[in-house]
Amino acid sequence: MALLEIEQLNISFGGIQALQGVDLKLESEEILTVIGPNGSGKTTLFNCISGVYQPDDGQVHFEGESLDGLSPDSVAKKGIARTFQNLRLFLHMSVLDNLLLGRHIHFKKKPLQAFFRIRPEELRHRKIVEEIIEFLDLQAWRQARISDCPYGIQKRCEIARALAMEPRLLLLDEPIAGLTSEEKEETAYHITEIRGRYKTAILLVEHDLKIASRLADRMIAFELGQIIARGTPEEVQRAPAVIQAYMGDE
Amino acid sequence: MDLIESYKEELQLIRKPWTRIYVAAFVIFLLLLPWVAPEHITYIITIIFIYTIGVQGQNLLIGYTGQISFGQAGFLAIGAFTFGHLSQLGVPWPIGILVAGLMAGLFGILVGFPSLRLKGPYLAIATMGFGIAVYQVFVNSELLSGGRMGLIISKLSPPFGLEDVTFNYYFNFLIALIFTLLSYNIVSSYMGRAFIAIRDNDIAAEVIGVNLTRYKLLSFAISSFYTGVQGALYGLYLGYLEPNMFTFMEAITLFVAVIIGGLASVEGSIMGAAFVILVPQIFSDYREMVPVVFGTAILLILIFEPMGLNGRWFKMRLYFRNWPFR
Numbered sequence: 001m002a003l004l005e006i007e008q009l010n011i012s013f014g015g016i017q018a019l020q021g022v023d024l025k026l027e028s029e030e031i032l033t034v035i036g037p038n039g040s041g042k043t044t045l046f047n048c049i050s051g052v053y054q055p056d057d058g059q060v061h062f063e064g065e066s067l068d069g070l071s072p073d074s075v076a077k078k079g080i081a082r083t084f085q086n087l088r089l090f091l092h093m094s095v096l097d098n099l100l101l102g103r104h105i106h107f108k109k110k111p112l113q114a115f116f117r118i119r120p121e122e123l124r125h126r127k128i129v130e131e132i133i134e135f136l137d138l139q140a141w142r143q144a145r146i147s148d149c150p151y152g153i154q155k156r157c158e159i160a161r162a163l164a165m166e167p168r169l170l171l172l173d174e175p176i177a178g179l180t181s182e183e184k185e186e187t188a189y190h191i192t193e194i195r196g197r198y199k200t201a202i203l204l205v206e207h208d209l210k211i212a213s214r215l216a217d218r219m220i221a222f223e224l225g226q227i228i229a230r231g232t233p234e235e236v237q238r239a240p241a242v243i244q245a246y247m248g249d250e
Numbered sequence: 251m252d253l254i255e256s257y258k259e260e261l262q263l264i265r266k267p268w269t270r271i272y273v274a275a276f277v278i279f280l281l282l283l284p285w286v287a288p289e290h291i292t293y294i295i296t297i298i299f300i301y302t303i304g305v306q307g308q309n310l311l312i313g314y315t316g317q318i319s320f321g322q323a324g325f326l327a328i329g330a331f332t333f334g335h336l337s338q339l340g341v342p343w344p345i346g347i348l349v350a351g352l353m354a355g356l357f358g359i360l361v362g363f364p365s366l367r368l369k370g371p372y373l374a375i376a377t378m379g380f381g382i383a384v385y386q387v388f389v390n391s392e393l394l395s396g397g398r399m400g401l402i403i404s405k406l407s408p409p410f411g412l413e414d415v416t417f418n419y420y421f422n423f424l425i426a427l428i429f430t431l432l433s434y435n436i437v438s439s440y441m442g443r444a445f446i447a448i449r450d451n452d453i454a455a456e457v458i459g460v461n462l463t464r465y466k467l468l469s470f471a472i473s474s475f476y477t478g479v480q481g482a483l484y485g486l487y488l489g490y491l492e493p494n495m496f497t498f499m500e501a502i503t504l505f506v507a508v509i510i511g512g513l514a515s516v517e518g519s520i521m522g523a524a525f526v527i528l529v530p531q532i533f534s535d536y537r538e539m540v541p542v543v544f545g546t547a548i549l550l551i552l553i554f555e556p557m558g559l560n561g562r563w564f565k566m567r568l569y570f571r572n573w574p575f576r
Contacts, residue, residue, distance in 0.1 A: 050457055076459035088454035090447050092514075100440075101447050105459035107440040119261055122439075126257045165458060 003028040009058035036222030051075040081167035083158040102164025299426040301523040307476020313513035315469040316449025321377035324384030327496035329354040329478025330485040334401040354478025362470030388493035400492035512558025521559040
């Protein structure tokens with residue numbers, strides 16, 4: 001059984017068919033990269049999986065269970081974490097608090113517990129968060145407010161917060177867009193390390209084809225809400241439909 | 251030097267030795283005050299204690315969770331009158347205060363439901379409607395409000411031969427202290443973080459697993475509980491209740507206290523409570539000018555110190571800590 005199975009996913013907004021008959025399978029510990037021009041439905045796919053949008057029809061199965069009708073927080077509890085293309089961090093909190101919020105679903109929430117000091121629970125999660133901080137080299141920024149952090153660090157914090165959720169599936173929406181080439185290499189390294197260390201499957205949306213194809217086990221290409229090519233990165237990049245989607249007709 | 255050696259140290263309520271000293275000095279000062287200050291000062295500071303509770307609750311809702319509410323006068327009235335009726339029935343005061351808070355909290359949950367759909371100014375208007383509706387109900391129902399004479403509440407009789415004012419001072423000081431510690435614990439727990447997450451970015455909060463419905467309603471419930479307790483203590487302190495104590499102006503007063511004290515800050519709530527009580531006292535000869543002072547203060551604060559009095563206080567401490575360097 002595949003980790004994530006998507007069958008015949010359809011969603012439309014008004015007259016626009018954003019996703020049309022999307023089928024997709026993802027095995028555990030696999031990295032699948034989604035490419036496609038702007039507005040081709042990549043982020044919509046993410047929103048459908050994470051419960052931000054409810055698809056008009058079709059099924060999303062995660063570990064054999066249907067995610068139909070689940071709210072985003074229930075999807076998160078199932079073990080799916082995601083990052084956002086245009087950063088959605090908690091700007092007024094420190095990096096540390098952002099990561100601790102990533103632990104939210106794992107906190108034991110006994111009634112009335114919050115009204116009294118709960119050191120052991122806080123300390124337990126703090127330790128896990130510190131491991132992630134070390135892994136992603138965020139030590140120097142630990143106590144900094146997110147709004148004081150540079151863009152590259154903010155991007156990394158998003159990945160760190162998603163990792164703190166200990167997901168079995170990680171959805172990364174353009175994790176290296178807008179970074180310097182050095183930061184891009186670092187993030188690419190982190191992504192492969194995440195799979196090795198946390199045994200996470202990763203669904204990756206990326207425009208940088210060079211890095212994307214290096215990271216991916218498999219690749220799919222979107223155009224106008226439909227999958228136009230799938231296979232290994234080389235196959236997809238050579239597919240006539242993909243070349244046409246990016247370059248136009250001759 | 252600020253060196254932290256364990257994660258546990260970082261969780262301490264007050265970490266820096268200097269902070270410990272001035273907090274201790276402040277508490278001792280408050281404990282000794284009724285023995286040296288004139289009676290009317292003690293009286294006013296007792297009211298500040300009572301207000302501190304409601305302002306903290308309001309700050310949890312507005313400052314931390316980011317849900318603007320103008321229905322606070324309604325919760326105050328519900329808490330106060332619940333307590334009033336219970337005390338007339340002969341229910342002991344600790345139970346009375348608790349039930350008053352719970353009753354207000356229950357209505358808080360009801361009023362919280364629109365917050366699941368409405369944001370910002372729209373929520374403010376919906377909650378304002380609630381506050382005014384509660385006021386009207388109490389004005390028009392003699393059964394609930396105790397009629398024209400209002401509701402008489404028998405005051406507590408001071409033990410150990412203490413004076414009435416002194417006893418009330420310590421009584422309310424203790425309760426305010428408990429609620430302040432409670433607030434600090436809430437905001438530094440997973441719950442407080444979830445509140446701030448909702449304020450900063452509700453979509454991200456939901457995607458990392460914060461149940462918006464639960465935490466928004468929880469925030470409303472806790473904040474109304476605080477406000478209900480404030481209402482009960484206020485009634486107990488004054489010894490009588492009438493609906494006109496809970497007009498829309500009262501909700502504005504609490505709102506002003508939150509903004510002026512500083513959003514998302516417990517210390518700020520205390521400073522804000524002191525501000526809204528002291529200003530009318532200082533300008534007591536020109537009562538009609540009080541709203542003008544409030545309005546001007548909000549304008550000045552929003553322009554020059556968006557973090558409120560607490561922000562100013564923080565910058566002062568920073569200045570002295572770094573002195574003589576800049």
